[in-house]
Amino acid sequence: MIARTHILGLGTALPEHVVTNDDLSGLMDTSDEWIAQRTGIRERRHIQTDTGATDLGAAAARAALADAGTDIDAIDAIIFATLSPDIDWPASAVLLARKLGARPMPAFDVRDQCSGFLYSLAVADALIRAGRARQVLVVGGEVHSTGLDLTTRGREVGVIFGDGAAAAVIGPTPDAQRGLLSVHLHAEGAFAERLWIEVVASRRKPRIRLEDLAGDDPAIYPHMNGRYVFKHAVTRFPEVIRESLAFNGLSTDDIDVLVPHQANLRISQFVAAELGLDEAKVVNNIDRYGNTTAASIPLALAEAVRDGRVTRGRTVCLAAFGAGFTWGAAVLRW
Ligand code: UT7
Numbered sequence: 001m002i003a004r005t006h007i008l009g010l011g012t013a014l015p016e017h018v019v020t021n022d023d024l025s026g027l028m029d030t031s032d033e034w035i036a037q038r039t040g041i042r043e044r045r046h047i048q049t050d051t052g053a054t055d056l057g058a059a060a061a062r063a064a065l066a067d068a069g070t071d072i073d074a075i076d077a078i079i080f081a082t083l084s085p086d087i088d089w090p091a092s093a094v095l096l097a098r099k100l101g102a103r104p105m106p107a108f109d110v111r112d113q114c115s116g117f118l119y120s121l122a123v124a125d126a127l128i129r130a131g132r133a134r135q136v137l138v139v140g141g142e143v144h145s146t147g148l149d150l151t152t153r154g155r156e157v158g159v160i161f162g163d164g165a166a167a168a169v170i171g172p173t174p175d176a177q178r179g180l181l182s183v184h185l186h187a188e189g190a191f192a193e194r195l196w197i198e199v200v201a202s203r204r205k206p207r208i209r210l211e212d213l214a215g216d217d218p219a220i221y222p223h224m225n226g227r228y229v230f231k232h233a234v235t236r237f238p239e240v241i242r243e244s245l246a247f248n249g250l251s252t253d254d255i256d257v258l259v260p261h262q263a264n265l266r267i268s269q270f271v272a273a274e275l276g277l278d279e280a281k282v283v284n285n286i287d288r289y290g291n292t293t294a295a296s297i298p299l300a301l302a303e304a305v306r307d308g309r310v311t312r313g314r315t316v317c318l319a320a321f322g323a324g325f326t327w328g329a330a331v332l333r334w
Contacts, residue, residue: 002172004179005125007332008135009068009169010302013059014289015045019145024159029152035159040265044162044290046145052086056165057141058099060295064137064167072100075169076133078107079123081116081140081294083323084147085109088200096139106133113195114261114322115185116140116294117168118330121318122183124170134171140294141165147197149221157222160264162290166298178312178333184244185328191232195224195323233263233321237271241319244329252276254315257304261320262286262296271319283309293322310334 020043021032035041047056057080065071078100080093087095093107112119117140124136144161148154173179199212199219212219237260245251252275260268265286272282283304292299297318304310314334321327 002129002174003176004173004181005128005170006173006179007168008171009064009066009070010166010298010305011060011063011065011067012164012166012299012302013056013063014164015047015051015056017046017048018043019046021159024150027150028155028158030155030159038264038266039160040284040286041160041290042287045164047143047163051143052092052095053082053084053141053143053165054080054086054092054096054099056143056163057096057139057167060141060165060167061096061100061137061139064169068169068171070135070169072102075102075105075135075137077105077124077127077136078102079110079120079136079138080107081110081112081120081138082142083111083113083116083293084142084144112187112326113324114263114291114293114296115320115324115326115328117297118183118318118320118328119185119326121168121170121180121330122185125180125183128170128172136170137167138170139165139167140296140298142293142295144293147221149218153216154221156226157224160291162292164289164292164295164299166295166302168298181248181331181333182244183328183330184240184247185326186236186240187324187326189324191325192323194228194325195222197222230264230267232325233267234270234274236321236325236327237267237319238274240327240329241271241275241317244317244331248331250315250331255281255317256314257281257283257310257316259283259297259301259304259316259318261322262289262300263291263322
């Protein structure tokens, strides 16, 4: 009898090449001071040669399987969260499954940007509880750097995103005291244009136009209304964290560790202050990796487990907000 599901193992994979804020200052009109003050980011990783999100994802997945003491043969489904799929279609999850040598099994992508890991976690939990899978591999992987406008024109977005992947093995735990207590998910498409990448768009005829690549504001790059996103983020994060705590009969005092999606250090600090949380309880690694969207929560969680901040019995809250808008929170007893 499954009491709950739990994260049985975590793994990460990052490109070796480090891009500092000073490196970006050589490409565009920006500065280490501006980026560090406004975002908390000091460096991020960029791939240097052809590398797909599933290449990083496969390395992270192998590490997670090893960490869980299991292997791909024990996995019954693969979920890949990404906004930067290797190719348009088929799903990157099938390419990932192939790289991992998986037998035929369900493999699909989740396209919910910064909330993708939480959406995937909820689906993995549901599959296992419904008896459709025993262990599920959830991977968040991104290669942003090949799709950024790294000139002054694209600086607002170009400086924040980084490449990386992280994976989690989700499986049953018979211990009713441990595991995933809840996941709450939300989406509000009214704000899709506030943070999006419009092209390539199948709804347009013709699908690809020459002007997409040219002009003052090429449609092929991500577009973001930073201030607007920021304002929504600092409202939705505390709201959904409180919602998930209340669902479990918990209060903010019960949070031992908060792992927020790494969008902006100022957002995380604002959320901590709003919730009255000691900043020491909040995991931040945006200084080293920037915003890795779907990979960011498992990447930060894996670090917090590795450095001993997340230990058995601790109450851990994961929370995300991003493009869509989508947002959510999960509560786990480690
Ligand atoms: O993970 C998905 C969710 N994403 C987010 O949560 C991102 C939320 N938004 C943010 O984190 C912030 O809005 C940013 C970090 C993106 C921007 O910070 P901001 O404090 O909101 O700056 P701003 O957009 O209001 O821009 C202030 C100034 C502008 O110049 P003017 O108009 O005041 O002359 C920008 O052109 O800073 C300028 N600017 C830059 N300057 C140097 C924008 N980007 C840069 C840059 N370097 N990279």
